[in-house]
Amino acid sequence: MDATVIFSLIILIISVVIHEVSHGYAALLFGDPTAKHQGRLTLNPVKHIDPLGSIILPTIMALLPGGLILGWAKPVPYNPYNFQRRRLGEFFTAFAGPLSNMIIAAIFILLIRFASQLGVSPEFVQLSFIIVLINSVLALFNLIPIPPLDGYRIASTVLPVHIVERFEEFSQRFGIFIVLFFVLFLWNPIFLVLLSILQFLTGIPLS
Secondary structure (H helix, E strand, O other): OOHHHHHHHHHHHHHHHHHHHHHHHHHHHOOOOHHHHOOOOOOOHHHOEOHHHHHHHHHHHHHOOOOOOOOOEOOOOOOHHHOOOHHHHHHHHHHHHHHHHHHHHHHHHHHHHOHHHHOOOHHHHHHHHHHHHHHHHHHHHHOOOOOOOHHHHHHHHHOOHHHHHHHHHHHHHHHHHHHHHHHHHHHHHHHHHHHHHHHHHHOOOOO
């Protein structure tokens, strides 16, 4: 396992931890202290790491051709009944995770764009792009409206209740098939589009 793979795994763990902590802080902002009481408002990875999603699966994916790494941390708990404004609280709590990854990606896109003015090395630019890619993938993947991803929780706060109930019933029956169909047939072209967008934003040619 080379240094780039190890760096990518470290960045993934940091990114999913920030993702989950952001959920917790958003919930706290709207009046739910569940995550705080359970000690989850911390960047200590020990509190968040899921052995399968944070270590085993990302390591296997890192060793496979393609270089795509996905993973997750233990979900931060929240109680929507504590929210002062429930639907708004649920929306921002769900959106806070992907938003944190977007912000991280945006910061490093700017660093890459202004690398020459800042006098940073090409090696730093390459590492920065890995950070951009991992966080962009995390944000995009989590915004997919499929349970239990954040995108589904976001959609459930803005769509009519009867539509959400029907989709939830459908997903309970066929959820695993929806996920498999998406991963096998839709994710690759979406990922290629994402790479093209990142190439445009960072100005880094992708091989």
